[in-house]
Amino acid sequence: MMTSMQHFHFSIQKRLDGKLGRTGVITTPHGTIETPSFVVVGTKATVKGITPEMLKDMGAQVVLANTYHLYFSPGEDIVERAGGFAEMMNWDGPTMTDSGGFQVFSLGEAFGSGVSKIASGEDKPASERGLRAKKFARIDEDGVSFKSQRDGSWHRFTPERSMEIQWKLGADMIFAFDECTSPLAPYEYQKEAMERTHRWAERSLMRHEELDREKKQALFGVVQGGRFQDLREESARVLSAMPFDGFGIGGSFNKEDIGTAVAWVNAILPEEKPRHLLGIGEPIDIFGAVENGVDLFDCVSPTRVARHGRLYTHDGPIQIRNARFREDFRPIEEGCGCYTCQNYTRAYLSHLHRENEMLGKVLGSIHNLFFLIKLFENIRNSIEDGTFSHFRDEFIARYYV
Amino acid sequence: MMTSMQHFHFSIQKRLDGKLGRTGVITTPHGTIETPSFVVVGTKATVKGITPEMLKDMGAQVVLANTYHLYFSPGEDIVERAGGFAEMMNWDGPTMTDSGGFQVFSLGEAFGSGVSKIASGEDKPASERGLRAKKFARIDEDGVSFKSQRDGSWHRFTPERSMEIQWKLGADMIFAFDECTSPLAPYEYQKEAMERTHRWAERSLMRHEELDREKKQALFGVVQGGRFQDLREESARVLSAMPFDGFGIGGSFNKEDIGTAVAWVNAILPEEKPRHLLGIGEPIDIFGAVENGVDLFDCVSPTRVARHGRLYTHDGPIQIRNARFREDFRPIEEGCGCYTCQNYTRAYLSHLHRENEMLGKVLGSIHNLFFLIKLFENIRNSIEDGTFSHFRDEFIARYYV
Numbered sequence: 001m002m003t004s005m006q007h008f009h010f011s012i013q014k015r016l017d018g019k020l021g022r023t024g025v026i027t028t029p030h031g032t033i034e035t036p037s038f039v040v041v042g043t044k045a046t047v048k049g050i051t052p053e054m055l056k057d058m059g060a061q062v063v064l065a066n067t068y069h070l071y072f073s074p075g076e077d078i079v080e081r082a083g084g085f086a087e088m089m090n091w092d093g094p095t096m097t098d099s100g101g102f103q104v105f106s107l108g109e110a111f112g113s114g115v116s117k118i119a120s121g122e123d124k125p126a127s128e129r130g131l132r133a134k135k136f137a138r139i140d141e142d143g144v145s146f147k148s149q150r151d152g153s154w155h156r157f158t159p160e161r162s163m164e165i166q167w168k169l170g171a172d173m174i175f176a177f178d179e180c181t182s183p184l185a186p187y188e189y190q191k192e193a194m195e196r197t198h199r200w201a202e203r204s205l206m207r208h209e210e211l212d213r214e215k216k217q218a219l220f221g222v223v224q225g226g227r228f229q230d231l232r233e234e235s236a237r238v239l240s241a242m243p244f245d246g247f248g249i250g251g252s253f254n255k256e257d258i259g260t261a262v263a264w265v266n267a268i269l270p271e272e273k274p275r276h277l278l279g280i281g282e283p284i285d286i287f288g289a290v291e292n293g294v295d296l297f298d299c300v301s302p303t304r305v306a307r308h309g310r311l312y313t314h315d316g317p318i319q320i321r322n323a324r325f326r327e328d329f330r331p332i333e334e335g336c337g338c339y340t341c342q343n344y345t346r347a348y349l350s351h352l353h354r355e356n357e358m359l360g361k362v363l364g365s366i367h368n369l370f371f372l373i374k375l376f377e378n379i380r381n382s383i384e385d386g387t388f389s390h391f392r393d394e395f396i397a398r399y400y401v
Numbered sequence: 402m403m404t405s406m407q408h409f410h411f412s413i414q415k416r417l418d419g420k421l422g423r424t425g426v427i428t429t430p431h432g433t434i435e436t437p438s439f440v441v442v443g444t445k446a447t448v449k450g451i452t453p454e455m456l457k458d459m460g461a462q463v464v465l466a467n468t469y470h471l472y473f474s475p476g477e478d479i480v481e482r483a484g485g486f487a488e489m490m491n492w493d494g495p496t497m498t499d500s501g502g503f504q505v506f507s508l509g510e511a512f513g514s515g516v517s518k519i520a521s522g523e524d525k526p527a528s529e530r531g532l533r534a535k536k537f538a539r540i541d542e543d544g545v546s547f548k549s550q551r552d553g554s555w556h557r558f559t560p561e562r563s564m565e566i567q568w569k570l571g572a573d574m575i576f577a578f579d580e581c582t583s584p585l586a587p588y589e590y591q592k593e594a595m596e597r598t599h600r601w602a603e604r605s606l607m608r609h610e611e612l613d614r615e616k617k618q619a620l621f622g623v624v625q626g627g628r629f630q631d632l633r634e635e636s637a638r639v640l641s642a643m644p645f646d647g648f649g650i651g652g653s654f655n656k657e658d659i660g661t662a663v664a665w666v667n668a669i670l671p672e673e674k675p676r677h678l679l680g681i682g683e684p685i686d687i688f689g690a691v692e693n694g695v696d697l698f699d700c701v702s703p704t705r706v707a708r709h710g711r712l713y714t715h716d717g718p719i720q721i722r723n724a725r726f727r728e729d730f731r732p733i734e735e736g737c738g739c740y741t742c743q744n745y746t747r748a749y750l751s752h753l754h755r756e757n758e759m760l761g762k763v764l765g766s767i768h769n770l771f772f773l774i775k776l777f778e779n780i781r782n783s784i785e786d787g788t789f790s791h792f793r794d795e796f797i798a799r800y801y802v
Binding site for chain 2: 081351352357361362
C-alpha cells in the first residue's frame with residue numbers, strides 16, 4: 001500500500017546506441033509502467049469480454065479508455081461518482097484517457113471517405129482531402145461542434161471541456177485536446193490545424209492546472225503536423241516549450257513514414273518526458289517507432305482482429321476459422337505462455353469462432369494481447385542487453401513471411 | 402489424483418420427511434456432485450463467455466453439453482479426437498450430454514407454433530397439437546430424419562446413433578434417445594410416442610453396452626408421457642425395469658403441473674437412482690421438483706436471460722438496463738458472494754448492458770449462475786437440517802413479490 005500519492009515521474013533506464021530509443025519506467029499514482037509498453041484499449045471502460053484479472057494475468061500494465069465514448073455513456077458525471085473509470089471497471093493499475101479529438105474529427109471534415117489513421121495514397125479527389133463539407137463536425141477557433149451518431153443531437157468539445165471530462169474520468173495520464181487531421185489534408189490545412197492545436201494545448205494546460213491542484217493527472221500535449229517534416233518539427237518545438245508531462249504523437253501517417261515522422265518529432269521533444277504514439281500497434285510500426293524513441297503505444301487491433309478470428313503468431317497472423325484448423329489439436333502457437341495457449345487447442349478455438357461463441361472472442365483477445373505485451377517485454381529486454389536490432393530483424397523476417 | 406477410475410454411484414444422504422425429496426452424492430469418473438444440484442448448460446462445449454475457472458469459482462459441479470449442437474459443429478469425431486467435450490473445453494469436472502431428441506423433435510411435428518418446454522394452455526388448433534405436417538423432422542419406428550436449419554441437408558438420428566455420438570462426446574452421464582412430445586399433443590399421440598420411446602430405450606441400452614465395455618458412462622433412461630398421469634406412471638414403471646443408472650424426466654409440462662407430474666413418476670422410479678428433470682430451472686419449479694424427488698436440473702435460462710440484462714435477486718429479477726440503475730452504485734444484490742457482486746456495481750453493469758458490451762453478458766451470467774448454484778446449496782442445507790419447507794416458503798414469498 002502506498003501511504004502517500006505517487007506523483008507522475010519518468011526515468012530512462014537504458015538508451016539504444018546511436019538511436020532515440022530507450023527503456024524507462026513511468027511512475028503513476030496507481031503503479032509503474034515499464035517502457036516501451038503496449039497500452040491496452042478499454043474503449044468504454046471495458047476491454048471487450050476481458051476481466052481485469054485476465055489483464056493482470058497477461059501482464060498488462062496500463063489501460064486507456066476513450067473520452068468520447070465515456071462522455072456519451074455512461075457520461076462523465078456517473079463515471080466520476082463511480083470513482084473514475086478505473087475504479088468503475090475494477091482495474092487498479094495505471095490508466096489513460098485520450099482527448100476525444102480523434103473520434104470527433106473522424107466524424108467531420110477530415111475522415112470523409114473511410115480514411116483511418118494510416119493512408120497509403122493521395123489518389124482521392126480534393127473534396128475528400130480535408131476540403132469537403134463538414135457534415136458531422138464543425139470546427140471553429142474555440143472548439144468543435146459535432147453530431148451524435150446515436151441520436152443526431154449536437155454536442156460541443158473545447159479544450160476546456162475535454163479537460164473537465166477527462167478530470168472526471170480520472171485517469172493517471174490524459175491528453176490535451178487536439179485537432180486530428182486526415183493524412184490526405186493538404187499542407188495549408190495541416191498548418192492551420194496544427195497552429196490551432198497549439199493554441200488549444202495552451203488552453204488545455206491552463207484549464208487542467210485549475211482543476212488538478214494536487215497534480216493527480218499527468219497531461220500530455222499532442223504533436224500534429226501530418227506528413228510534413230517542417231510542420232511536425234514546428235509542432236514538436238512549440239509543444240516542447242510548454243510544461244507538459246509527456247507527449248502524444250497524433251494524427252495520421254503514411255504507413256511507410258511512421259518511423260521517419262516519429263524521428264523528426266522525437267529528436268526535438270525533451271528526452272526526459274515520455275512519448276506516446278497514438279493508435280498505432282502493428283508490429284512493423286512498433287519496431288520503427290521504438291527505435292526512434294516512442295515509449296507508449298495503444299491500438300485496438302489486437303482485440304478487434306481477435307474477435308474476428310485473426311490470431312497472432314510469430315510466423316504471422318492466422319485466421320482460426322480456416323478449415324485447416326478444424327482438427328488441429330495444437331495451441332495457437334507452441335511455447336506461447338498465454339492462458340489460451342496453455343489450455344485450449346486451435347480446433348476448439350476454430351469451433352468457437354465458427355459458431356460465433358463469445359468465449360472464442362475472449363480467448364482470442366487474451367492471446368493477441370499477450371502476444372503484443374510479450375513482444376514489448378522482449379523489446380525492452382533486447383534494448384537492455386544490446387540485441388535490439390538483431391531481435392527486430394529476426395522478428396520481422398519471420399512475421400512478415 | 403485418482404489411481405483407478407471411479408465408477409458411477411449415487412448415495413442418498415438425507416430424506417425429506419414424508420416427501421420424495423432427498424440430498425445425495427453422485428460419484429462420477431471426474432468427481433462428485435452434491436444433489437440436488439444445478440447442471441450448468443454449455444450447449445456447444447462452452448458456457449457462453451464463461452471460462453472453466455469462472456465455473457469452478459462459482460461452485461459449478463457439472464456441465465451439460467447438447468449432442469445435437471456438437472454433432473453439427475465441430476462434429477463428434479473431432480470432439481472424440483480432442484479427448485471428449487470436457488477435455489476440449491478444459492473442464493475437468495463431471496459432465497453430461499442430452500440425447501439430441503429435444504432439439505430434433507422441436508424442429509418437427511411437436512413444436513410447430515413456438516411451443517417450448519412449458520405450455521400454459523390448449524387453445525391451439527388441432528393442426529398445431531402434434532398433428533400438423535412434419536416439416537423438418539420425420540419420425541418412424543427406427544428413428545428420426547431431420548433437416549438441418551443450417552444448410553437444409555437431411556440427417557438421421559436413431560437410438561444407436563445417439564449412443565454412438567454421445568460415446569464419442571465422452572460425458573460421464575448420457576441419456577437414452579427419446580421422443581420429446583409437445584405439451585399440446587393429444588393423449589393418443591403421447592401414448593404412441595411414449596411406447597416408441599420405451600422401445601428406443603431398450604435399443605439405447607443395448608448399443609451403449611456394446612460401446613462402453615468398461616462402464617465409463619452412466620446411461621439415464623428418459624420418462625415421457627406428457628401431462629397424463631397414467632402414461633407418466635406407465636413410463637416410469639416400464640423404464641424402472643430396465644438397467645439404467647439414472648432417469649431423466651423429459652418432455653413438456655403445464656407449468657402448474659411440474660411438481661405433481663414429477664411426483665407421479667418419482668413415486669415409481671427406484672429411489673436409489675438419481676433423477677434429472679430436463680430443461681427446467683425457474684425457482685418455483687425447482688422447489689416443487691426437489692420436494693418430489695428430483696436430484697438434477699439443467700436450464701439455459703440463467704445465462705440466456707443474463708445476456709439480455711435480466712439479473713436474479715432474492716426480491717425477484719431486475720432488468721439492469723432500466724434507467725433507475727444508471728447511477729446505482731450498489732452491487733446487483735447486497736451480500737451476494739459472486740465475483741460480479743464482489744467487484745462491480747449496478748451502474749457499471751447497466752452501462753455495459755446498454756452498450757451491448759460482452760463483459761456485461763459475462764458478468765451477468767456469472768451472477769445468475771452463482772445465484773442458482775447457491776440456491777441449490779441452500780436447498781441441500783435446508784433438507785439436511787430439516788428446514789426445507791420454511792426455506793422454500795420464505796424464498797418464494799420474497800422472490801415472487
